[in-house]
Amino acid sequence: MAAETSPPAETVTVRIDGKEYKFPKGTNLLEACQTVGAKIPFFCYHPGLSSPAVCRQCLVEIKGSPKPVPSCYTSVSDKMEVTTNSPKVLDVRRQMLEFTLLNHPIDCPICDKAGECSLQRHYFDWDGMLARNEGAKVRKGKVVDIGKHIVLDQERCILCTRCIRVCDEVAKAPELTMAYRGSHEILTTAPGQRLDNPYSLNTVDVCPVGALTSKDFRFSRRVWELQATPSICPGCATGCNIEVHASRGKIHRLVPRPNPDVNKHWMCDEGRFEYKRVHTDRVVLPSITGKRATFDAAWTEAARLLGDDLSRAREKVGVVFSFQGTNEDNHALLRLAVEGLKIQRIYAGGHAAGWSDTILVSADKNPNMTGVVHLVPGGLRSIRELTADLAKGVLSTILVLGNEGVTVAPGTPAAIVSLATNKGPLVDAASVVLPVAAWAESDGTYTNKDGRVQRIRAAIPKAGESLAAWQVAAQLGARLGVELAYASAGEVFGDACQRHAFMRNAVWEPPVPPVLLRFGESRG
Amino acid sequence: MATAKTSTDTNRRRVVFGETDLSDFDEEVDLPSETMPLQMGPSHPAMHGTVRISLEVDGEKIKTSDIQIGYLHRCFEKEAEAATWTQIFPYTDRLNYVSPMLNNVGYAMAVEKLLGITDRVPERAQFIRVIVGEVSRITDHLTCIAASAMELGAFTVFFYLIKTREWLWELLEEVSGARLTHSYVRIGGVVADLPTGWSDKLLDVLAKVRTALKDADQMLTRNKIFRDRMDGIAVLSQADAAAWGLTGPVARSTGLAYDVRKDHPYLVYGRFDFDVPVGSTGDNFDRYAVRLEEIYQSMRILEQALAAIPQGRIVVDDPRLALPAKRETYNTIEAMIAHFKIIMDGLHVPAGEVYSYTEGGNGELGFYLVSRGEGRPWKCRVRPPCFANLAVLTKVLPRLFIADVVPTFGMINMIGGECDR
Numbered sequence: 001m002a003a004e005t006s007p008p009a010e011t012v013t014v015r016i017d018g019k020e021y022k023f024p025k026g027t028n029l030l031e032a033c034q035t036v037g038a039k040i041p042f043f044c045y046h047p048g049l050s051s052p053a054v055c056r057q058c059l060v061e062i063k064g065s066p067k068p069v070p071s072c073y074t075s076v077s078d079k080m081e082v083t084t085n086s087p088k089v090l091d092v093r094r095q096m097l098e099f100t101l102l103n104h105p106i107d108c109p110i111c112d113k114a115g116e117c118s119l120q121r122h123y124f125d126w127d128g129m130l131a132r133n134e135g136a137k138v139r140k141g142k143v144v145d146i147g148k149h150i151v152l153d154q155e156r157c158i159l160c161t162r163c164i165r166v167c168d169e170v171a172k173a174p175e176l177t178m179a180y181r182g183s184h185e186i187l188t189t190a191p192g193q194r195l196d197n198p199y200s201l202n203t204v205d206v207c208p209v210g211a212l213t214s215k216d217f218r219f220s221r222r223v224w225e226l227q228a229t230p231s232i233c234p235g236c237a238t239g240c241n242i243e244v245h246a247s248r249g250k251i252h253r254l255v256p257r258p259n260p261d262v263n264k265h266w267m268c269d270e271g272r273f274e275y276k277r278v279h280t281d282r283v284v285l286p287s288i289t290g291k292r293a294t295f296d297a298a299w300t301e302a303a304r305l306l307g308d309d310l311s312r313a314r315e316k317v318g319v320v321f322s323f324q325g326t327n328e329d330n331h332a333l334l335r336l337a338v339e340g341l342k343i344q345r346i347y348a349g350g351h352a353a354g355w356s357d358t359i360l361v362s363a364d365k366n367p368n369m370t371g372v373v374h375l376v377p378g379g380l381r382s383i384r385e386l387t388a389d390l391a392k393g394v395l396s397t398i399l400v401l402g403n404e405g406v407t408v409a410p411g412t413p414a415a416i417v418s419l420a421t422n423k424g425p426l427v428d429a430a431s432v433v434l435p436v437a438a439w440a441e442s443d444g445t446y447t448n449k450d451g452r453v454q455r456i457r458a459a460i461p462k463a464g465e466s467l468a469a470w471q472v473a474a475q476l477g478a479r480l481g482v483e484l485a486y487a488s489a490g491e492v493f494g495d496a497c498q499r500h501a502f503m504r505n506a507v508w509e510p511p512v513p514p515v516l517l518r519f520g521e522s523r524g
Numbered sequence: 525m526a527t528a529k530t531s532t533d534t535n536r537r538r539v540v541f542g543e544t545d546l547s548d549f550d551e552e553v554d555l556p557s558e559t560m561p562l563q564m565g566p567s568h569p570a571m572h573g574t575v576r577i578s579l580e581v582d583g584e585k586i587k588t589s590d591i592q593i594g595y596l597h598r599c600f601e602k603e604a605e606a607a608t609w610t611q612i613f614p615y616t617d618r619l620n621y622v623s624p625m626l627n628n629v630g631y632a633m634a635v636e637k638l639l640g641i642t643d644r645v646p647e648r649a650q651f652i653r654v655i656v657g658e659v660s661r662i663t664d665h666l667t668c669i670a671a672s673a674m675e676l677g678a679f680t681v682f683f684y685l686i687k688t689r690e691w692l693w694e695l696l697e698e699v700s701g702a703r704l705t706h707s708y709v710r711i712g713g714v715v716a717d718l719p720t721g722w723s724d725k726l727l728d729v730l731a732k733v734r735t736a737l738k739d740a741d742q743m744l745t746r747n748k749i750f751r752d753r754m755d756g757i758a759v760l761s762q763a764d765a766a767a768w769g770l771t772g773p774v775a776r777s778t779g780l781a782y783d784v785r786k787d788h789p790y791l792v793y794g795r796f797d798f799d800v801p802v803g804s805t806g807d808n809f810d811r812y813a814v815r816l817e818e819i820y821q822s823m824r825i826l827e828q829a830l831a832a833i834p835q836g837r838i839v840v841d842d843p844r845l846a847l848p849a850k851r852e853t854y855n856t857i858e859a860m861i862a863h864f865k866i867i868m869d870g871l872h873v874p875a876g877e878v879y880s881y882t883e884g885g886n887g888e889l890g891f892y893l894v895s896r897g898e899g900r901p902w903k904c905r906v907r908p909p910c911f912a913n914l915a916v917l918t919k920v921l922p923r924l925f926i927a928d929v930v931p932t933f934g935m936i937n938m939i940g941g942e943c944d945r
Contacts, residue, residue: 104857108864115868123858124865128843131856224868518868519898 012078017085023076030058030071038084041093041122043100043208044160045072048258048265049169055160057096057122060084068092090126097127103137103183104209105155113210115223116517119158138183146188147175147195149215149269150204154186157211163187163203170266171359173197187211198361201269205255214253216273221252224518229459230257232446234324234439235271236354237364239448242267244275244440244459245517251275251440251460262452268361278438281423283404284464287433295434295465295475302399302417302432303479309397309415310341310480318395319343320386321376322402323350323366325469326444326456327503328492329436330372332470332484333401335495338376340482345395348372349383349403362449367439371447374502390414399476400426401436401469419469435466442468443489445506453506459514559587562926566595570675570930573940575914577933581926589921589929591914596940604904608870609635609711612904617705619906620942623664623885625656625696627942628709633790634880634891635711638873641840648836649713650791655829656708658822659696659726662733663689664885664937665773665815665822672812672934673744676753681740688736691729698722711871712846713839723830730823737819745813754809758920758932761806768919769912772887773818774936777803777810784883796828811935845871870899886910886937908942 010025016038023032031047033040043055051072059068063081068089071082083089101123108114140154164176164187175193179186189195195203204214226245233240233254240263242254254275256267286298293301309317319337321330337343350366373380381389383406389395390412397415400406404424408416418430421438441462445453462468470492474484486492490508497503565576574595580587600619604612616627632653636642670685693703698719700706708715744750765775775782783800785793801817803810839846843862852859875897881890887909894903913936921929 101857101861106855106857106860108857108860114864120861120865123861124844124869127858128862129858130843130848130852131858519870519900 012076012080014076015079015081017083025076025078027076028072029060029074029076029080029082032076033060033071033082033084038082039125040071040084041097041118041126042072043118043122043158044162046162046165046206046265049162049165049206052161052165055096055100055158057093057100059089059092059096061086061089093122093126094129097123098129098132100158101131102133103155104158105137105153107153107156107210111153111156111210112213112218112223113207117210118208140184140186144188147200149201150195151213151215151218152187153211153213154188156209157187158209159185159187160208162206162208163212166199166203166206166266167195167197170202171197171199173199175200176203198268198270198357199266199359201272202256202266205265214272217253221247224516226252226517227459227514228517229457229514230512231440231456231459232367232448232454233267233271233274234367234446234456235268235274235365236356237362237366237369237449238263238360239367239446239452239454240267240271240360241454242271246440246459246514249460251278262448262454263360266360268359270361275440277422278440278460278463282438282463282466283420283423283427283433283435284466286435286465289431290428295467298432298434299472299475299479302434302476305397305415305417305431306341306399306476307480310343313396314342315344316394316396317341317343318345318347318386318389318398320383320398320400320403321346321348321372321380323348323364323369323372324402324439325368325372326439326442326446326489327368327371327375327453327496328444328489329401329442329469329473330368330375331496331500332473332486332492333399334375335484336473336477336480336482337399340477340484341480343399345389346376346378346380347383347386348376348380349386349406351405364449367446367448370449370451371445371453371502374447375496375500400430419472421466434472435464436469436472437462437466441466443511444468445493445503445508447502451502453503455507455509457512557582564926564929566592570934572671572934573938573943575938575940575943577917577921577929579921579926579929584925584927586921586924586926586929589918591917591921593911593914593938593940594944596944598941598945600906600945601904604901606900608867608899609873609901610867610871612901613707613709614705617707618941619908619945620664620885620889620910620939621704622667622939623657623660624704624706625653625660625708626664626882626884626889628706629653629657629791630880630882630884630889631891632709632711633882634878634893635871635873637880638876638878638893638895639711639845639871640874641712641842641845644840644842645713646837646840647792647834648717649838649840651829651833652714652718652838653709654791654793654796655718655726655826655833656696656699656706656714658825658829659692661885662819662822663692663696665819666692668934668937669740669744669812669815672931673740673750675930675934676750678743678747678750681743684736684739688733691732695722695726695729698725710839710846712842713837715839717838723833726826726830730826733819733823737816741816745816751809753928753931754812754935755807756805757808757928758917758924758935759805759807760916760920764806764916764919768916770887770916771909772884772913773811773814774913774916775887776801777814778806779804782888784881784888788881790882792829793825795832796825798822798824798828808931808935815937872897872899873901881907884909884942886913886939886942889942906942906945908945910936910938910943914938914943 011022042058053070053073058071060071061083062069144152146152177190179188204212225247228243233242241257241259258265286295353363356363395414399417401419404426406426408429416430417432419436420427477484493508559580559582562579566574576592578590616631617624619627666685666689670682674682697703700708760778762779765778765780781802798821848859853863873895877894879892890907892905896902
């Protein structure tokens with residue numbers, strides 16, 4: 001809260017549960033207690049949003065205060081004495097949970113949030129009393145379609161207003177509001193509005209219970225079967241930090257990972273659907289002119305096509321880098337094609353530019369254009385030039401990474417060696433197709449628009465027979481007399497760091513074993 | 525039969541039959557000979573459990589033996605690392621599968637020790653655990669005696685005792701739903717109460733057990749064939765028992781009076797009057813006799829327990845450990861959440877290590893648990909009593925006859941599920 005913007009260094013001494021600690025002035029009391037291990041349950045507080053203190057779950061006792069105080073709304077002050085575990089505080093917590101649970105539907109077996117639900121977690125950790133109320137619970141809207149991606153269950157809502165604040169403060173689109181009062185208070189859309197701002201799915205992340213659920217993820221997999229792998233979103237040049245949640249080799253959802261410098265706690269809705277292309281329309285088998293082949297045969301054929309032309313007419317051979325590929329994949333291609341084979345016609349391309357805003361979304365819809373531009377010395381020709389050159393017959397063979405959407409006019413004489421992940425017109429026209437791993441199956445780095453080099457990690461095994469693009473490049477090199485002795489993506493990274501200034505300070509973060517959400521800290 | 529033949533061959537053979545030296549021959553020549561390797565098991569009608577004893581025999585005499593276990597290894601300890609604390613109970617059933625209740629109880633007590641709730645397990649639950657545990661012990665000893673007797677040819681004893689075991693299993697089925705794979709015990713208590721009228725049925729069955737034991741005793745204990753096969757065979761001393769880590773009836777047959785129920789009383793064993801039968805010679809017969817007498821002592825415990833069992837809860841009164849009543853679970857969100865968290869997350873067992881030991885059917889059954897504070901164990905090691913008991917056979921099998929292997933192995937009572945896990 002205030003700690004981020006105020007000038008540093010004034011520290012205050014606070015006594016929490018009998019022990020003294022020092023904190024910078026202005027630290028949020030709830031955060032302060034959490035850092036020293038005095039756990040406090042909360043629903044409406046979120047480190048990335050304003051603090052309304054509506055849920056009253058975080059009440060603590062402060063000496064000198066007649067009533068318990070919401071710790072999420074209080075800053076530490078000098079000589080403050082806080083008790084978070086006295087019988088009175090524990091009793092207050094139980095009471096608040098009892099109120100919250102009074103009208104909560106018995107939906108755990110069918111609720112998406114089960115397993116990562118804050119209400120479940122806090123009831124189990126801090127309460128334990130059986131229900132005292134008998135009689136019917138208040139009924140509200142059960143499956144309310146409030147937006148393009150989101151379904152609302154008004155009965156499960158605990159009225160914490162986190163979603164309203166996400167829309168107001170993060171997305172700057174005040175589409176949600178509370179209506180009515182007391183036991184009948186419901187979450188609903190503002191008059192005439194739908195919940196369809198480009199950041200709407202963040203409300204599903206922040207919702208402590210299963211009131212707001214994503215239509216895409218609803219009922220697709222129970223969360224305790226998911227394994228989380230940290231990675232970076234490939235949707236645009238912002239490079240939001242994400243977690244890939246996968247189970248049994250299939251990705252089920254992407255969620256944002258907090259990074260105060262890049263994306264805070266959020267990501268856009270479009271980015272969340274970037275996992276779909278890992279599982280649809282993939283190219284997973286090597287082929288030669290449309291017929292299935294082994295990798296060995298495909299590499300040999302590709303080497304033949306390239307080798308023939310390189311010896312006869314080097315100036316007619318081209319290489320195409322991919323703004324969608326990692327630094328490592330593009331670097332390996334650079335070493336092979338530009339430094340090793342001395343190919344002169346160098347192109348690069350990726351997805352077309354799109355809309356942008358001032359919140360998170362970049363116009364550049366490629367995760368690594370900055371990386372490729374800095375990797376490849378000299379000028380990069382565009383895809384428009386590529387199509388023109390192909391049409392004019394300037395090129396006889398091209399080695400292409402990605403860029404599967406490039407259309408090639410029928411009857412073009414050029415031979416195309418395509419390192420592809422997904423189907424597309426370029427793949428249909430290719431002479432040799434070498435399948436490569438998709439972004440979620442790769443280890444590597446992307447460089448975002450600010451020059452920040454961020455690590456992506458493989459979350460699922462590679463589909464079909466696909467290999468990492470740098471591996472494919474190394475094998476091609478072996479058959480063309482270019483030695484690229486890489487044993488792992490980390491080695492490619494190390495090589496790239498030494499040769500490129502923009503990567504000099506980059507760090508190859510260590511591998512992280514996927515965390516099974518069931519036994520990890522509950523996300524709720 | 526060896527017949528002597530006159531031969532003009534220089535390689536004459538001297539044939540000695542008993543003490544008689546056939547006077548036809550006055551030259552003796554040493555026969556070239558070597559030992560023969562012989563495999564007993566792993567699939568063998570007389571080896572109960574699946575184990576291979578690789579023997580080197582000289583005629584009928586065993587020169588060396590190599591006992592190879594592991595044919596029933598099912599990675600219990602590794603599987604336990606992937607299961608929540610409560611999901612391990614079905615795995616424990618399949619350890620010593622002739623006395624599964626004792627395994628359940630042993631494991632539950634280990635987790636309770638780690639949780640620190642050993643004293644909070646309700647009294648009725650403790651009594652029930654003792655009762656079903658002793659019934660399981662009786663079935664274990666009945667199986668051992670019956671199978672060993674059958675392997676020596678006493679088929680009738682086998683049928684009498686297995687029929688008796690069947691009555692006991694019917695009772696355990698009534699209480700838990702399964703004859704063998706009960707999974708009846710839970711952390712903090714047991715899963716369900718004893719059905720009404722069960723105590724009376726048990727007392728009736730115990731009377732029938734007494735009759736069957738009397739018959740078995742009459743058929744075996746002074747039976748010359750049985751005694752000749754068992755007396756003096758595979759003698760173990762008390763020093764052996766201590767040195768080899770033997771426990772249970774095998775150790776007690778040597779004279780070492782170690783019984784976890786008496787020396788480190790747990791649950792409510794301290795309240796009951798019972799003796800620990802102890803042998804004097806440590807041979808096969810003593811092991812049989814100790815087991816037979818232990819069944820009588822178990823019945824003594826059962827009668828006292830059934831008379832003294834109090835009313836009360838059957839599981840600890842802690843909403844974070846015990847599942848709420850189903851009526852609450854289906855009708856209130858609080859109980860639904862508690863039910864959900866207990867099952868899905870697993871119990872929150874604080875980080876730490878513990879070794880907990882009880883008297884299993886074969887001896888000291890130990891569980892060494894390591895927790896990292898999660899809902900599943902970091903490590904769950906079983907100390908199987910018959911592992912150590914079986915190891916001592918490498919000492920006693922040499923110099924025995926092949927035919928002695930069968931009763932010796934039978935009286936060690938190696939249960940594959942427990943030894944190999």
